[in-house]
Amino acid sequence: MNFCQACSVRNRAICADLEDDEIALLNKIGRRRNLEAGESLLWAGDEAVLVANVVSGVLKLSTQTSDGREQILGLAYPSDFLGRPFSDTTPYNAEALSDSVVCVFRRPDFERFALEHSKLEHKLLERTLSELDRTRRWILLLGRMNAEERLATLLLEIGARSVAATCRNSIRTDPDRFELPMSRQQIADILGLTIETVSRQFTKMREDGVIKVSERRNITICKRDVLENLAA
Amino acid sequence: MNFCQACSVRNRAICADLEDDEIALLNKIGRRRNLEAGESLLWAGDEAVLVANVVSGVLKLSTQTSDGREQILGLAYPSDFLGRPFSDTTPYNAEALSDSVVCVFRRPDFERFALEHSKLEHKLLERTLSELDRTRRWILLLGRMNAEERLATLLLEIGARSVAATCRNSIRTDPDRFELPMSRQQIADILGLTIETVSRQFTKMREDGVIKVSERRNITICKRDVLENLAA
DNA sequence: CGTAACCTTGACTTTTCTCAAGTTTGGTGG
């Protein structure tokens, strides 16, 4: 059975651009895996045994300080790549925030394939460079923005990425209406804040009419310009 | 004239592993450039026209918020790669902190070479993945550490990188004795703090006997275990 | 309908920032 040919992220993940015969080979070394919300795929510090592509769902990448303060390093949406090729140690935890599907490879299999198929390696390089850009923008957020600016930036980013992640799946979503894939505590762990500070900022934005919130996780952006101004 | 063969970072930069004939080709498309301390090589938002390797010196990568608050994204030491291949826009400013030498390539030349020589592309991928790991560790610092922990982490990192950057140049340095390549203000911009907070933390560490400071920039680590405990 | 998890709110504390002096350092010209 060839999962790749029917794969919903086939044209966006690092396997895009591969020829049919290459895809067939890749299909042999990878396999699908379903993750329930809350289930982990990678553990920081473990030997890096596997790498993966996200097919559907959202995962969080995280580490913690030695005394247990958690920091989320990033989110992985469909077509994003997970894991650490060419290193022995996994640098972060990866945990599904929603029920998810990933396409996993044993790391040695994937590395061998990559070295033999430079087209794949090139795609992985492009993706890694983009991820580095995104991560550096997050450094600006954590280093120089206040709580309000941080939440504004996150809401805009989640809106944008929710659309990008689903647009090929025919469910055209609006970047101004989306469901948060994480709890308030997790938002705090992304933004480097406490849950109370996050909650107060949500309240403030609601009171200012900038956003609407229903059932806690359904967000409507009412005044995009205000958010963009804060995030800039 | 072949700079590459005599290059002090020849075995550590992305050009390591290349065959002699490949090096000769690379030598043709690159050129050396000297930068004085304070001189800029890349400007955020500009069209990405060139990429480079650091040969000697230290550079800072930075961005700022729209209202001008600066944040340093990282430091580039000898053998580190600078610039953004495969994208039209340079994502950060790069400015020399000390007098530096870089090996620059026009981006299209470099990209063409990379696509034709997958060994180089592989090295670049490994380096980008490491840089992503390092950047993510910085996210933990900015998101979850207090001022004291941040400075401790930075001092240990600079000590380690100063050694790594110079060990092939026969000047064997001690990771517990080094010269800071930046001002207090720049340290603040790296750590996401203000200059006053940084200064107070230096004073505290001096008073606690954890470090010695002479001529402002010469640091001796006296109690490495204390710093490591803070940084962990 | 009860419960547990999640979220919000309030009062208070702590950390860092801001603003305003001072002080040290390194360079320059008398």
Added chain:
DNA sequence: CCACCAAACTTGAGAAAAGTCAAGGTTACG
């Protein structure tokens, strides 16, 4: 060689932002 200057750094006092601790609401779900 010294006095002076500007830039870089340090220090102090008070303000602001975010964190902590402790209740009190909501919501989802069995």
